[in-house]
Amino acid sequence: MKILVCISHVPDTTSRINFIDNNTKFDSNGVQFIIGPYDDYALARAIELKESLGASVTVINVGLAETEPTIRKALAIGADDAIRVNAEPLDSFFVATQIAEHAKGFDLILMGRESIDFNGGVVHAMVGEMLGIPSLSPVMKLDIEGTHVKMAQEIEGGKEYVDASLPLVAGCQEPIAEWKIPNMRGIMSARTKPLKVVEPKSLDKLQILKKFELPAPKVAVKMISADNVGELVTLLKTEAKVI
Amino acid sequence: MTSLVFLESADGKIKKSSLEAVCYARGLGGSVVAIALGSIPSSELESAGKYGATKVLHAADKKLDHPVIQVFASVLIQAIQQENADILIMANSALGTPVAAKVAVKIGASFASNVVDLPNTSSGFIVKRSIYTGKAFSYVELTAPKKVIALKKNAAELKETGGNATIIAFSPTLNDADFTTKVISTEKASTEISLPEANIVVSGGRGLKGPENWGMLEALAKTLHAATGCSKPVSDMGWRPHHEHVGQTGIKVAPQLYIAIGISGAIQHLAGVNSSKCIVVINKDPDAPFFKAADYGIVGDAFEVVPKLTAALQASK
Ligand SMILES: Cc1cc2nc3c(=O)[nH]c(=O)nc-3n(C[C@H](O)[C@H](O)[C@H](O)COP(=O)(O)OP(=O)(O)OC[C@H]3O[C@@H](n4cnc5c(N)ncnc54)[C@H](O)[C@@H]3O)c2cc1C
Ligand SMILES: Nc1ncnc2c1ncn2[C@@H]1O[C@H](COP(=O)(O)O)[C@@H](O)[C@H]1O
Numbered sequence: 001m002k003i004l005v006c007i008s009h010v011p012d013t014t015s016r017i018n019f020i021d022n023n024t025k026f027d028s029n030g031v032q033f034i035i036g037p038y039d040d041y042a043l044a045r046a047i048e049l050k051e052s053l054g055a056s057v058t059v060i061n062v063g064l065a066e067t068e069p070t071i072r073k074a075l076a077i078g079a080d081d082a083i084r085v086n087a088e089p090l091d092s093f094f095v096a097t098q099i100a101e102h103a104k105g106f107d108l109i110l111m112g113r114e115s116i117d118f119n120g121g122v123v124h125a126m127v128g129e130m131l132g133i134p135s136l137s138p139v140m141k142l143d144i145e146g147t148h149v150k151m152a153q154e155i156e157g158g159k160e161y162v163d164a165s166l167p168l169v170a171g172c173q174e175p176i177a178e179w180k181i182p183n184m185r186g187i188m189s190a191r192t193k194p195l196k197v198v199e200p201k202s203l204d205k206l207q208i209l210k211k212f213e214l215p216a217p218k219v220a221v222k223m224i225s226a227d228n229v230g231e232l233v234t235l236l237k238t239e240a241k242v243i
Numbered sequence: 244m245t246s247l248v249f250l251e252s253a254d255g256k257i258k259k260s261s262l263e264a265v266c267y268a269r270g271l272g273g274s275v276v277a278i279a280l281g282s283i284p285s286s287e288l289e290s291a292g293k294y295g296a297t298k299v300l301h302a303a304d305k306k307l308d309h310p311v312i313q314v315f316a317s318v319l320i321q322a323i324q325q326e327n328a329d330i331l332i333m334a335n336s337a338l339g340t341p342v343a344a345k346v347a348v349k350i351g352a353s354f355a356s357n358v359v360d361l362p363n364t365s366s367g368f369i370v371k372r373s374i375y376t377g378k379a380f381s382y383v384e385l386t387a388p389k390k391v392i393a394l395k396k397n398a399a400e401l402k403e404t405g406g407n408a409t410i411i412a413f414s415p416t417l418n419d420a421d422f423t424t425k426v427i428s429t430e431k432a433s434t435e436i437s438l439p440e441a442n443i444v445v446s447g448g449r450g451l452k453g454p455e456n457w458g459m460l461e462a463l464a465k466t467l468h469a470a471t472g473c474s475k476p477v478s479d480m481g482w483r484p485h486h487e488h489v490g491q492t493g494i495k496v497a498p499q500l501y502i503a504i505g506i507s508g509a510i511q512h513l514a515g516v517n518s519s520k521c522i523v524v525i526n527k528d529p530d531a532p533f534f535k536a537a538d539y540g541i542v543g544d545a546f547e548v549v550p551k552l553t554a555a556l557q558a559s560k
Contacts, residue, residue: 011375013491013510013511013514017378017379019379037491037492038492091383092344092354092356093347093348116375116376116491117374117375118381119356119357119374119375120340120344120357121335121340121341121356121357122340122343122344122354122356124341125312125340125341125342125344126344126345126347128312128345129316129344129345129349130348134312134313134423134424135312135341136312136424137337138337140485154337154485155337155429155431156253156336156438156440157431157437157486158429158430158431158486159429159431159486160428160430161426161428162424162425162427163425163426163427164423164425173492174485174492175485205386206351206354206386207353207354207355207383207384207385207386208383208384208386209381209382209384210369210381210382210383210384211381211382212374212379213371213379213380213381214378214379214380215378215380215517218535218536218538219538221524221537221538221539221540222538222539222540223534223539223540223542224540224541225541226542226543226544229541229548229551229552230559232523232539232555233552233555234559236500236521236523236539237559240520240521240538240539242499242521243443243467243500
């Protein structure tokens with residue numbers, strides 16, 4: 001079985017977000033980049049399937065050269081080889097088109113439910129559409145039985161157990177697997193695993209990023225004494241007008 | 244200009260977030276057509292009229308009672324063609340967002356999810372999106388003639404116009420090959436208020452010490468008609484179900500009021516709640532980081548403050 005895992009290269013979840021160049025560019029100064037947390041679940045499940053079923057695992061990232069340490073980390077965690085599509089991932093349609101170019105022939109395409117930078121939550125659906133195969137998200141459990149895939153998918157207020165056949169695309173979230181930390185041997189072997197750099201397919205842009213904006217700063221908190229919760233009720237009614 | 248709004252439903256009820264999408268479409272100007280799929284009572288369909296739809300297409304086929312992304316996308320495309328719609332609008336949700344994405348790919352439309360405001364159309368069509376899990380916004384110009392928008396929950400104001408909608412039966416062609424995924428079973432708590440849709444959320448963290456202490460939180464939630472949420476460690480430890488976990492790696496909420504009890508306010512938790520209109524924090528540690536993100540704060544022991552707050556709310560009714 002051949003598994004493709006799509007990983008995004010995103011700021012660590014504790015990062016402060018800032019923009020430069022007149023709010024047109026992300027300020028990566030001092031920011032630590034990681035494999036997207038959901039993508040990390042997808043990768044962890046792929047490695048588990050590789051260990052239990054003998055699958056091969058390829059990771060793909062659409063990004064410029066700066067994403068290579070993140071890709072090497074995925075190789076250190078246990079992926080066999082990697083593809084980097086050499087382009088800035090400007091929007092989901094662009095990213096999905098690039099992934100679909102390389103996803104043919106894979107039995108299972110795993111992604112995160114969403115990236116934590118652009119929060120589109122859509123690349124999996126788009127890739128599924130482009131390849132003409134089903135896509136499911138967010139998937140919390142995924143087991144392979146022959147050519148069948150048994151999954152638990154989160155729905156609002158609960159979950160749903162779903163049966164589908166390969167090939168398919170799944171957007172993953174916890175508790176599908178436990179995040180894996182690379183060990184020394186993994187880190188050493190990752191250095192020599194194949195990482196293929198390919199140029200992007202050109203396409204007509206359907207959207208243009210104009211600028212970024214930070215939310216207005218929060219006004220200072222109003223503290224209320226624990227002995228006077230009645231005041232909180234009054235403020236919620238008359239000042240905040242939310243109850 | 245014609246907008247088509249997809250009305251998502253659960254247990255025969257149209258979701259609040261879909262009615263918000265109708266209001267958003269009305270805000271765009273032009274005519275507003277809505278579409279609902281599966282078994283839904285006509286009284287529910289009419290509610291779309293109250294918020295500004297003039298026409299509701301209803302594809303009542305029972306095969307559509309259970310959502311399958313491929314199938315829903317194909318039905319919406321047929322409706323777009325029939326109505327010659329320029330813009331498809333729906334709520335961001337586990338179902339709506341991927342359906343929207345598939346439609347966009349198929350018809351070559353420009354697509355944006357997580358949209359928080361009406362577009363600026365003074366030159367082009369520029370939408371505002373929430374990105375970096377609520378920590379920032381981006382402005383994106385949608386350049387294709389057809390557009391698909393998935394609207395962030397609670398981003399559009401829900402306002403009735405008192406209008407009426409004509410309900411029209413719609414019979415799309417359903418392709419059996421699209422029904423490739425089979426639902427084996429569903430686990431669902433259908434009586435509770437849906438967390439992503441709720442106007443008020445009462446959320447508890449590790450400070451509550453154990454699942455046996457959730458009774459007081461539920462009593463507070465009940466008084467406020469609120470949904471209950473929790474922090475990640477709480478669902479990791481199995482005190483609460485996973486679908487209640489709020490934050491960066493859980494549900495993102497944007498209610499009118501978010502009450503956080505015994506939650507420290509780690510940045511990953513804040514990422515899921517920072518779009519809330521008003522945040523109340525109850526924590527015994529005055530230095531808990533959550534106070535910096537709060538509108539109102541009480542330093543105190545949750546086990547004393549929460550029952551008092553519930554009583555005060557009941558007394559004020
Ligand atoms: C990649 C990543 C993703 C993550 N995603 C999420 C996420 O989506 N959501 C999430 O919530 N977390 C997430 N986390 C975890 C997050 O970093 C915190 O560990 C978590 O939010 C802490 O939960 P807590 O506030 O309930 O517990 P704690 O940090 O243990 O805080 C408990 C709080 O309760 C207070 N307290 C104790 N007793 C009482 C009392 N009697 N009365 C009142 N207050 C009391 C304490 O003062 C303290 O502030 C993520 C972490 C990582 C690394
Ligand atoms: N630049 C990228 N390269 C590879 N995979 C990506 C990229 N961006 C997003 N993805 C994958 O698509 C998923 C959904 O992303 P999104 O639709 O942007 O929220 C992510 O969780 C990743 O698995």
